[in-house]
Amino acid sequence: MPQAREPRELPGKLIAVEGLDGSGKSTQIYLVKRWLELEGYKVFFTEWNSSLLVKRSTKKGKKRHLLTPTTFALIHCTDFADRYERQILPMLHAGYIVVADRYIYTAFARDAARGCDREWIRRLYSYARHPDVTLLFDVPLSVALTRIVAGRSQLKFYEAGMDMGLSKDPFESFQIFQGRMYEEYQQMVDEFNFVRIDATRSPALQQREVRDLLQKSINLPRYRWKIQPWGLPR
Amino acid sequence: MGTTTVMTKRFYAKGLPDIDLSQLKGKLIVIEGADGSGRSTQIAMLRDWLEHLGFPTAEIGLKRSTLVGRELEEVKRGNILSPLTFSLFYATDFADQLENIIIPALRADFIVLADRYIYTLMARDIVRGVDPQWVKEMYSIALVPDAVFYLKVSPRGLAERNFRKNGMLDYWESGMDIQRSGDMFDCFIRYQRQMQRLFLTMQHSYEFEVINANRSPRTISQELSAKIEGLLGLQSASHEPILAAP
Numbered sequence: 001m002p003q004a005r006e007p008r009e010l011p012g013k014l015i016a017v018e019g020l021d022g023s024g025k026s027t028q029i030y031l032v033k034r035w036l037e038l039e040g041y042k043v044f045f046t047e048w049n050s051s052l053l054v055k056r057s058t059k060k061g062k063k064r065h066l067l068t069p070t071t072f073a074l075i076h077c078t079d080f081a082d083r084y085e086r087q088i089l090p091m092l093h094a095g096y097i098v099v100a101d102r103y104i105y106t107a108f109a110r111d112a113a114r115g116c117d118r119e120w121i122r123r124l125y126s127y128a129r130h131p132d133v134t135l136l137f138d139v140p141l142s143v144a145l146t147r148i149v150a151g152r153s154q155l156k157f158y159e160a161g162m163d164m165g166l167s168k169d170p171f172e173s174f175q176i177f178q179g180r181m182y183e184e185y186q187q188m189v190d191e192f193n194f195v196r197i198d199a200t201r202s203p204a205l206q207q208r209e210v211r212d213l214l215q216k217s218i219n220l221p222r223y224r225w226k227i228q229p230w231g232l233p234r
Numbered sequence: 235m236g237t238t239t240v241m242t243k244r245f246y247a248k249g250l251p252d253i254d255l256s257q258l259k260g261k262l263i264v265i266e267g268a269d270g271s272g273r274s275t276q277i278a279m280l281r282d283w284l285e286h287l288g289f290p291t292a293e294i295g296l297k298r299s300t301l302v303g304r305e306l307e308e309v310k311r312g313n314i315l316s317p318l319t320f321s322l323f324y325a326t327d328f329a330d331q332l333e334n335i336i337i338p339a340l341r342a343d344f345i346v347l348a349d350r351y352i353y354t355l356m357a358r359d360i361v362r363g364v365d366p367q368w369v370k371e372m373y374s375i376a377l378v379p380d381a382v383f384y385l386k387v388s389p390r391g392l393a394e395r396n397f398r399k400n401g402m403l404d405y406w407e408s409g410m411d412i413q414r415s416g417d418m419f420d421c422f423i424r425y426q427r428q429m430q431r432l433f434l435t436m437q438h439s440y441e442f443e444v445i446n447a448n449r450s451p452r453t454i455s456q457e458l459s460a461k462i463e464g465l466l467g468l469q470s471a472s473h474e475p476i477l478a479a480p
Contacts, residue, residue, distance in 0.1 A: 057302040057326075066301050070250055070329045070375060075302065078322035085316045115251040123371045127318060 012092035013218050014129070016103035018185065019137035020178055021159075022147035023199045024206070028137060029101045031207045032214070036097060041223040044091045048102035049079060062158055069114035072158070076107055077124050084128055092129075097223050104128050105188055113180035114164060133217055134192060135210065137199040141182045145175055243340065247374030253337060260340035261465060262377060264351040266433070267385030268426055269407045270395035271447050272454065276385065277347050279455045280462070284345055289466070292339035295349035299330035310406065317362035324355050325372055336377065345466075352376045353384075353440060357432040361425070362412055381465055382440065383458060384433055385447035389426035393419065 015032070019025040029045075036043040049058065058075055061067040067075070091098050104125045111121045139147075149155075149171060157163065160170040161177030189196060195213065197206055214220070243258040263280075267273045277293065284291050297303045297310075306323055309315050315323065339346050352373040359369045387395070396403050405411070408418050409425030416424070437444060443461065447454055 057305045061301050064300075066330070066334075068329070068333045070333060071301060071326055074322060074326040074329050078319055078326055081322050082315065082319045085318060117248045117251070120248060120371065120374065123368065124322075126368060127365075 010092040010129075011095035013097045013133075013223070014088070014092060014100065014131040015097065015214065015218075016100040016105070016131040016134045017137060018102060018105045018109075018134060018194065019199065020139065020141070020144040020182060020185070022144035023137035023139050024147075024203060025135070025137040025199070026101055027203055028135075028197075028199075028206055028210060029099055031203075032210060033099050035207075035211060036099070036220075036223075039220075040225055041220060042094075042096045042225055043223075044087070044096045044098050046083065046087055046098060046100050048100075048106055049076065055079070062156075065157060065163065067158065067163065069111065069116050069163075072114065072163075073107065073111040073116050073121060073124070080104070080107070080125070081127065088128075095223065097218070097220075100131070103131060103134070105134065105185070105192060105194075108188060109181045109184035112184050113177060114161070130192060133214065134194045135213075136185060136189060136194040136196050137206075138185075138196050139199045141175075141179055143200060144182075145178060148178075149174070241380070244378050245374065246376050246378060247371070249377070250333065250337075250375055258337065258340040258377075259343040260345055261381075262336065262340060262346045262348065262379040263462065263465075264348040264353075264379045264382040265385065266350055266353050266382060266442065267447060268387065268392050268429060269404060270392045270399065271385040271387045272395075272451055273349055273385060275451050276455060276458060277349050279451070280347060280458060283455075283459055287468075290342070290344045292335055292344045292346045293349065294331045294335050294346065296324070296354070297327055299327040300334070301330040302327050317359065317364050320362075321355075321359040321364050321369065321372075324358075328352060328355060328373075329375065332376065340377075348379070351379065351382070353382070353433065353436055353442070357429050357436070360432055361409065361428050381461065382442045383461070384437070384442040384444050385454070386430065386433075386444050387447045389423045389430070391448055392426055393422055396422075 015029075017025040017029045033043055033045045049055075058079065061071070061075060088098055088100070107125060108118070108121055112118050155170045155174050157170075160174040162170060162173050164173070164177070166176045167173040185194075188194060197209060199206060243255045243262075245255075265273050265277055265280075281291050281293070297306045302323060306327055309320075309323070336346050336348075356366075356369050356373060360366045393403065396407070403418050403422045407425070408422040409428070410418065410421055413421045413424070433442070434444075436442065445454060445457060
């Protein structure tokens with residue numbers, strides 16, 4: 001059984017990015033992945049909520065508004081466990097650099113913002129190891145909101161946190177919900193050693209900072225392909 | 235009819251957010267036991283008896299949630315989930331029924347008959363090597379039932395009942411997913427023994443009543459209804475159907 005009780009050193013490295021919707025973290029992690037790939041490192045990319053296995057239930061739950069804060073938390077944790085055990089952990093054992101677009105802290109922030117008990121959520125995810133580096137893309141709430149809402153005519157029900165009855169207006173509800181998540185993220189910075197990245201700056205500038213940081217904290221040459229996989233440009 | 239002792243419900247630990255426990259007036263009665271222990275028979279008889287007396291009932295059971303019930307059934311066929319993922323999937327199924335059936339029914343003063351509860355789920359997870367403490371904390375969201383009856387049948391007896399009913403033993407109830415050696419019968423006996431051992435260790439911390447279910451359905455049912463009468467504050471004469479009252 002995988003258990004985070006005695007986290008032993010694994011050959012691989014885990015890098016996670018976190019932040020509000022609209023913080024630009026997906027762009028940044030994509031660029032990190034491309035960089036590592038093109039440099040010839042063993043890299044694997046994973047994103048939140050992408051397992052096929054329980055996707056159908058999640059979809060149904062969302063479409064029919066069946067989810068409560070507790071079942072929302074549990075179903076996402078199920079999904080994550082599947083992905084963690086099939087992909088993330090084996091990749092780490094095999095010596096890959098795993099880059100994760102959102103990790104367990106997304107659940108911590110989101111489920112706490114929905115009113116689940118913080119301790120219960122942390123225990124629920126205790127099977128998962130903490131990343132070697134977690135980057136928090138930090139933008140003021142108002143900036144994130146503007147970026148997300150601009151060009152969107154509609155927000156999805158759960159995305160807007162409409163299940164909590166915060167407001168009848170999806171946009172207002174979204175603001176309150178994101179505000180809560182923002183608070184949760186801020187509180188986790190020290191708890192989980194996040195590296196804060198100022199995400200109000202230009203994407204290229206942020207990327208340079210991120211690459212510098214990763215180069216310093218990870219012995220990258222160790223992760224170069226020993227044998228070039230067939231067909232991979234070098 | 236006598237007066238029902240009003241005991242405020244509680245969760246095992248912190249429980250669910252935003253639930254006013256004082257509003258949960260109904261009773262939650264859990265019947266636990268392996269496949270072939272007679273659970274469904276007993277629940278059907280209890281339901282008839284309670285409805286005859288004029289009590290509204292609701293039922294829950296494993297894999298019955300709208301949210302993930304069907305999906306769980308499907309992945310079970312393929313044996314493609316790890317114990318941890320299974321554990322969480324089942325917990326989702328449970329939580330969905332807890333919030334959408336059990337709690338609303340208790341609020342409406344119904345008697346909820348649970349065809350298995352967190353104990354089977356916990357035992358199954360633990361037998362498969364999931365950390366017991368973790369499982370326990372996950373299920374700390376559960377409501378403490380008003381009564382838990384564990385129908386205990388010897389593993390051999392269970393095997394016989396399963397043969398008689400289905401002509402074969404169930405893959406999961408034989409723990410085939412975790413055993414490598416021996417034929418299915420051996421596996422079944424071994425697995426059921428392990429499960430029983432776990433149930434008996436849970437018996438005290440979770441206050442089960444162990445019912446000897448090697449006996450006839452009728453005898454067991456009489457014992458159960460006698461115990462539930464006390465719980466509902468009924469006089470023993472209330473076997474009289476209340477609908478037939480003047």
